[in-house]
Amino acid sequence: MRQEALDLIIEGGWVIDGLGGPRRRADVGVAGERIAAIGDLAGASAARRVDARGKIVAPGFIDVHGHDDLMFVERPGLEWKTTQGITSVVVGNCGVSGAPAPLPGNTAAALALLGETPLFADMQAYFGELRAQRPMINVAALVGHANLRLAAMRDPAAQPTAEEQDAMQRMLDDALAAGAVGFSTGLAYQPGGAARPAELEGLARVAAARGAMHTSHIRNEGDEVEAAVDEVLSVGRNTGCATVLSHHKCMMPQNWGKSRATLANIDRARGQGVEVALDIYPYPGSSTILIPERAETIDDIRITWSTPHPECGGQFLSDIAARWGCDKTTAARRLCPAGAIYFAMDEAEVQRIFQHECCMVGSDGLPNDAHPHPRLWGSFTRVLGRYVREAELMTLETAIAKMTSLPARVFGLAGRGQLSEGAWADIVVFDADTVEDRATWEAPTLASAGVEHVLVNGQQVFPAAAGMARPGKILRREAMAQTVAGAPR
Numbered sequence: 001m002r003q004e005a006l007d008l009i010i011e012g013g014w015v016i017d018g019l020g021g022p023r024r025r026a027d028v029g030v031a032g033e034r035i036a037a038i039g040d041l042a043g044a045s046a047a048r049r050v051d052a053r054g055k056i057v058a059p060g061f062i063d064v065h066g067h068d069d070l071m072f073v074e075r076p077g078l079e080w081k082t083t084q085g086i087t088s089v090v091v092g093n094c095g096v097s098g099a100p101a102p103l104p105g106n107t108a109a110a111l112a113l114l115g116e117t118p119l120f121a122d123m124q125a126y127f128g129e130l131r132a133q134r135p136m137i138n139v140a141a142l143v144g145h146a147n148l149r150l151a152a153m154r155d156p157a158a159q160p161t162a163e164e165q166d167a168m169q170r171m172l173d174d175a176l177a178a179g180a181v182g183f184s185t186g187l188a189y190q191p192g193g194a195a196r197p198a199e200l201e202g203l204a205r206v207a208a209a210r211g212a213m214h215t216s217h218i219r220n221e222g223d224e225v226e227a228a229v230d231e232v233l234s235v236g237r238n239t240g241c242a243t244v245l246s247h248h249k250c251m252m253p254q255n256w257g258k259s260r261a262t263l264a265n266i267d268r269a270r271g272q273g274v275e276v277a278l279d280i281y282p283y284p285g286s287s288t289i290l291i292p293e294r295a296e297t298i299d300d301i302r303i304t305w306s307t308p309h310p311e312c313g314g315q316f317l318s319d320i321a322a323r324w325g326c327d328k329t330t331a332a333r334r335l336c337p338a339g340a341i342y343f344a345m346d347e348a349e350v351q352r353i354f355q356h357e358c359c360m361v362g363s364d365g366l367p368n369d370a371h372p373h374p375r376l377w378g379s380f381t382r383v384l385g386r387y388v389r390e391a392e393l394m395t396l397e398t399a400i401a402k403m404t405s406l407p408a409r410v411f412g413l414a415g416r417g418q419l420s421e422g423a424w425a426d427i428v429v430f431d432a433d434t435v436e437d438r439a440t441w442e443a444p445t446l447a448s449a450g451v452e453h454v455l456v457n458g459q460q461v462f463p464a465a466a467g468m469a470r471p472g473k474i475l476r477r478e479a480m481a482q483t484v485a486g487a488p489r
Helices: 109-113 123-133 145-152 162-178 197-209 225-239 259-271 317-324 328-335 347-354 375-390 396-403 405-411
Strands: 008-015 024-031 034-039 048-051 056-059 061-063 086-091 138-144 182-186 213-217 242-245 276-280 285-289 301-306 338-343 359-361 427-430 451-456 459-462
Touching: 008 427, 056 396, 061 359, 061 375, 061 405, 086 451, 109 285, 123 138, 123 162, 138 145, 138 162, 145 162, 145 182, 145 197, 162 182, 162 197, 182 197, 197 213, 197 225, 213 225, 225 242, 225 259, 259 276, 259 347, 276 347, 301 317, 301 328, 317 328, 347 359, 347 375, 359 375, 359 396, 359 405, 375 396, 396 405
Parallel strands: 008 048, 008 056, 061 086, 086 138, 138 182, 182 213, 213 242, 242 276, 276 359
Antiparallel strands: 008 024, 024 034, 056 427, 285 338, 301 338, 427 451, 451 459
């Protein structure tokens, strides 16, 4: 491309291309929405120049596990993404998505994770709204299995009739045709937990036929975690559907260490030809809806929101129960519908899982929570600061590949996740010496430090500026010609 066509030059930085290779000092030239040149651009002209001397210039991060489906409508600035360098997100996880809407009278507790906007009739309508709103960052969408059940079944807690199974499969196929990259299951929640293998495999075959994928919040992340992992691996093995194990963890002290077995099972499946990957968020606490049945089994549970008792957001369940003079289960039932953080994971195990070659980063952030888990604002910068700079779990180049080219490969996001000529200009500039998460359990919405510039499709999204465009795109799953080191084989 002609040098005079450059709109921006990011000059003098250490370029980490996202493909796992060593950093190199170079300038990055952007023309329109694409990277036009990488190298010595001192003699080139550009409309704008950014001084990146001493800083890292990397591909924008890809959050593979978001729940921002309705936030593109409700809170379109998505500051919790842009301030930590995220330029693309996969939504529709854990079996719940912005579409399709349930039949009248059907609902599920997990839908509260998404927001207040009414769900859309189908994925075509959802994508139409996103295009009208213009997303701040790029978005790839999964269709939720719970949504399919709620939209197709008169009794979503039952087993589907043949007609209802056919209806779910047609809805899934329509969603994939509209642009969804796959479907997700939330087998730990109702109504998804009622599903049996034949139902899941029927849907997975539809996805596989379109080259799409299945991501899963597995049925059990505690005592039965090994069987739950095997269940999802079996769906992939029996159908040929690409598979992602969401936010993989082993909860409760008696299960810490079981990831050695679950990761070995994942590797065996990969050796058998199953296309499988996984993701984590870099924290020892999980977060979802408040489940009263967990109240007595987990010591530390922090309430993130409560519809009947909003004043309890940010408080520990044990303190609320003591104040109310009741047991924790009773208190939990009184708080519902509500959300919670569960402190039941081992940090050392989280780090072990993250080091697996097919492990990506997914924030699993819940922006609709009044007092959210800090992972919403800090997951990616926490990896850079705590896991790379402080703990030295891996090189910066390896960590960036896990947050860029690996997810691009797994989800089929062509031209994303790498700095190369012709690639989309999704770029983050940060200071490797100071980058860190600042969101805490007590103050969970503090923005990260050390991130200096974020571009989406060549346009600045951070720092925010008055009148700033929203340059994100809806991403489809495409075949990826390039094999990325560490990607599923």
